[in-house]
Amino acid sequence: MAKPQKALVATMRVMGGSMMLAIIAAFMPDAWLEAAVEKVDSSVPLGPMVEYMARGWSAFYFMLGGLIWLFSTDLPRYLPATRWTSWCYTWINGAFLLVIGWLYANGGSWDWFFWVILFDVAVAFLFGLAILLMSRKVTEASA
Numbered sequence: 001m002a003k004p005q006k007a008l009v010a011t012m013r014v015m016g017g018s019m020m021l022a023i024i025a026a027f028m029p030d031a032w033l034e035a036a037v038e039k040v041d042s043s044v045p046l047g048p049m050v051e052y053m054a055r056g057w058s059a060f061y062f063m064l065g066g067l068i069w070l071f072s073t074d075l076p077r078y079l080p081a082t083r084w085t086s087w088c089y090t091w092i093n094g095a096f097l098l099v100i101g102w103l104y105a106n107g108g109s110w111d112w113f114f115w116v117i118l119f120d121v122a123v124a125f126l127f128g129l130a131i132l133l134m135s136r137k138v139t140e141a142s143a
Contacts, residue, residue, distance in 0.1 A: 004137040005075055011134065012072035012082070015127050019065025025058035040113055075138050082135055089128025096121050 001009070033054055034046050044050060068085065071078040100118055104110060 002137070004134060008075065008131065008134040008138065009072045011127075011130055012068050015131075016065040016068030016072065019061045019068065022058040022061035022065065026055045026062065075135075079135065079138055082131065086128045086131035086135060089124055090132055091128075093121050093125035093128060097125055 030046075030051075033051065036054075037044055037046050037050060064085075067081075071082045071085070075082070097118075100114075100121060104114070
């Protein structure tokens, strides 16, 4: 395997592996979820909708991380799926970064949680961009 492909595999496994850690949040005790919601916004009641969103998104991140890891096991075979995923990450998170920047520039009242969201979106954007750029060196015929 060529050096650019090794870098791509390593990047995909780090990101996919870290995303799979979200499975913890899918099964975390209710007390942990209550504490997290209280920390972010104490006026939000912990009901079925919050429970569904928190655990559902965590399960989704786990599944997506697993797919990204799977894609890294055979780059040529999964190249179209890898590129599709990276395009989605780049465009969706890029657009979200623009929206966040616009909201911030227009004087929204932001606390520490704004910076958490900004960091998350920026990392996702950079991940998508890195995978997209590194995958250009891979061809569907390469081994």
